[in-house]
Structures are given as C-alpha cells and as structure tokens.
Amino acid sequence: xxxxxxxxxxxxxxxxxxxxxxxxxxxxxxxxxxxxxxxxxxxxxxxxxxxxxxxxxxxxxxxxxxxxxxxxxxxxxxxxxxxxxxxxxxxxxxxxxxxxxxxxxxxxxxxxxxxxxxxxxxxxxxxxxxxxxxxxxxxxxxxxxxxxxxxxxxxxxxxxxxxxxxxxxxxxxxxxxxxxxxxxxxxxxxxxxxxxxxxxxxxxxxxxxxxxxxxxxxxxxxxxxxxxxxxxxxxxxxxxxxxxxxxxxxxxxxxxxxxxxxxxxxxxxxxxxxxxxxxxxxxxxxxxxxxxxxxxxxxxxxxxxxxxxxxxxxxxxxxxxxxxxxxxxxxxxxxxxxxxxxxxxxxxxxxxxxxxxxxxxxxx
Numbered sequence: 001x002x003x004x005x006x007x008x009x010x011x012x013x014x015x016x017x018x019x020x021x022x023x024x025x026x027x028x029x030x031x032x033x034x035x036x037x038x039x040x041x042x043x044x045x046x047x048x049x050x051x052x053x054x055x056x057x058x059x060x061x062x063x064x065x066x067x068x069x070x071x072x073x074x075x076x077x078x079x080x081x082x083x084x085x086x087x088x089x090x091x092x093x094x095x096x097x098x099x100x101x102x103x104x105x106x107x108x109x110x111x112x113x114x115x116x117x118x119x120x121x122x123x124x125x126x127x128x129x130x131x132x133x134x135x136x137x138x139x140x141x142x143x144x145x146x147x148x149x150x151x152x153x154x155x156x157x158x159x160x161x162x163x164x165x166x167x168x169x170x171x172x173x174x175x176x177x178x179x180x181x182x183x184x185x186x187x188x189x190x191x192x193x194x195x196x197x198x199x200x201x202x203x204x205x206x207x208x209x210x211x212x213x214x215x216x217x218x219x220x221x222x223x224x225x226x227x228x229x230x231x232x233x234x235x236x237x238x239x240x241x242x243x244x245x246x247x248x249x250x251x252x253x254x255x256x257x258x259x260x261x262x263x264x265x266x267x268x269x270x271x272x273x274x275x276x277x278x279x280x281x282x283x284x285x286x287x288x289x290x291x292x293x294x295x296x297x298x299x300x301x302x303x304x305x306x307x308x309x310x311x312x313x314x315x316x317x318x319x320x321x322x323x324x325x326x327x328x329x330x331x332x333x334x335x336x337x338x339x340x341x342x343x344x345x346x347x348x349x350x351x352x353x354x355x356x357x358x359x360x361x362x363x364x
Contacts, residue, residue: 038078043108134210227285
C-alpha cells in the first residue's frame with residue numbers, strides 16, 4: 001500500500017490502504033489440526049501485512065497479528081490465515097496481480113478456497129482495503145480531487161461489494177465478518193503552516209464521505225464495521241492537545257503524528273506499532289460483543305518463542321512460512337515501541353500460513 005504523496009516541501013505522505021489480510025492456502029499441519037481448531041482469516045493491503053518503513057518490509061506488528069493474539073486468548077484453538085498483500089487495491093484483491101497465491105488467482109480466491117477447506121470452522125474474517133484505490137486522486141501538492149475521488153469511490157464500492165458478497169457466501173452463520181473505515185493520513189499536513197492546515201481541513205469531509213460510503217457497503221453485505229477513523233479521532237478538529245515540538249494542535253492531527261510515521265523523518269503515513277494496536281482495538285471492540293463462534297475449544301499449552309521476521313531484502317514483501325509469526329502480535333497489555341525492531345510478546349502456540357509471494361519486488 002505504499003502510495004507516496006506530497007503535502008508540500010519536506011513532507012511526503014502515502015495514502016493508506018486498508019485490507020483484510022487473509023491466511024494462506026497452505027494446509028494446516030496434521031499435528032495441530034483437530035475438531036477444536038478454528039480459523040481467523042485476514043485480508044487486505046499493507047495495513048494487514050504490517051509494513052513498517054523503518055525496516056522497509058512487512059512485519060509481525062500488524063493489527064491482524066495483534067488482533068489474533070487477543071482473539072486467541074478466548075479461543076485457544078484459533079489459527080491465523082494471513083493473506084494481506086502490500087500494495088493491494090480493491091481491484092487487485094478481486095483479480096490478482098500484486099501477490100502470488102499458490103493454486104489461487106487472487107487474494108479473494110485464496111480466501112474463498114481457505115474457507116472451503118475449513119468450512120464451518122472459520123470464526124473470523126477481517127478486511128481493510130481501498131486506500132491504494134485513490135492514488136490517482138492525489139495531486140503533487142498533496143490535495144485530494146473531489147470529483148476524481150467520487151469516481152474512484154464508486155468503482156471501489158462495486159469491487160468491495162463483490163469481495164464481501166463472495167466472502168459471505170463462502171462463510172457460515174457462525175462466521176463473523178468485519179471491515180474497517182480509514183484514518184486520515186492527510187492530517188499530517190497541518191504541521192506545514194497555513195497552506196497545510198487548509199489542506200488538512202479540506203481532506204476531512206472527503207475522507208468522512210468515503211468512510212460513510214464504505215460503511216454502507218459493509219452494512220449492506222452483513223459485515224460489521226471497525227471504526228478506525230474514530231480510533232484516530234479523524235474528524236475532531238475542535239479538541240486541542242499538546243504535541244511535542246509542535247505546541248497546541250487538534251487531537252486528530254496529534255493522533256496521526258503519534259500513531260503513524262507521517263510526522264517523523266520517514267514522512268510515511270503507515271501506522272507504527274501503537275497505531276496498529278489502536279486499529280486492532282477498533283476491530284476487537286466490534287468482536288467483543290459476541291462470543292467466539294465455531295466449535296468449542298479446549299485450551300492448548302502456551303509457549304514462548306523468538307518471533308519470526310519473514311525474509312527477503314528491504315523493500316520486498318516475500319515472507320516465508322513461519323509458525324512463530326502469527327504468535328507475535330501485541331497483547332492489550334504489552335507495550336511496543338515504534339521503530340524498536342521486531343521484538344514483541346509471544347502469545348500462544350498457533351501457526352500462521354503464508355501462501356503468497358510479491359510479484360514485483362520493491363513495491364510495498
């Protein structure tokens with residue numbers, strides 16, 4: 001999902017892609033599969049795959065990993081099928097082209113096949129995708145073209161409806177489906193002075209309208225909605241707070257600076273570890289209203305392990321199968337420092353199956 005935009009000299013901000021990352025198609029290990037096993041499938045773009053600009057690759061800090069760790073606390077037999085693909089759009093999620101999925105033509109196809117393979121045992125499906133769809137609507141100055149955004153949003157809504165319809169059809173009455181709204185990365189331009197503040201204010205109603213449309217599509221197809229925009233206070237210009245080195249700023253600006261890399265020397269709008277924690281919390285808040293679906297589970301012993309980091313050089317999105325990776329999401333009580341590498345708390349003993357390989361190295 002790395003779409004680099006410029007709000008003005010010295011600040012480049014990428015548009016945020018939100019997608020449910022879906023677990024790979026690799027079959028679960030015979031030794032760990034049982035009648036008590038249930039599955040969480042995550043789909044999406046670089047949010048779902050945990051891209052971090054300090055290491056220039058996907059990591060296990062993703063909100064999907066953190067959410068999985070929380071869900072596993074009440075459903076010990078849960079396993080994570082992680083399908084997120086950095087750079088994914090709603091169209092490529094439907095048709096493929098960004099990442100390769102063995103025996104599947106697209107991320108959606110991989111998810112549907114995984115759901116067929118584990119029919120009746122898929123407890124949760126999450127989705128965050130769409131920010132990359134609006135890349136063409138951002139000017140070199142970092143402003144959004146409203147007419148272009150309206151056209152892009154219509155196409156995005158049609159694609160999302162197809163994606164969600166296919167996922168719902170593949171699931172069962174016990175499967176919980178959740179999609180997310182977007183936070184507004186353009187708010188970081190506030191720190192650029194009068195012109196930046198004007199751009200930040202003008203972006204807000206456009207992002208808000210887009211979120212309303214996305215939420216409507218989710219609701220119409222039976223998806224719950226994780227209010228990520230609310231978790232980032234994206235519409236709140238009225239509450240002023242102190243931001244180090246910036247003084248008094250609106251709380252929505254402060255949160256974008258605190259929860260993403262947009263206000264750091266990286267000038268990157270992807271969420272940092274705390275941002276992913278906030279996103280995971282928005283998903284967990286929706287799921288906490290229901291009991292974990294699927295067959296009853298029996299507790300499994302937990303173990304500690306060194307978190308996996310995936311492999312591939314900087315700028316690639318080519319993680320290999322690693323049984324530890326899904327277990328390294330942060331729990332709600334585990335503090336994580338952005339940029340502190342991949343050392344996180346290990347929670348549980350499940351496995352995550354990666355079954356995709358980036359088509360074009362260097363894109364994230």
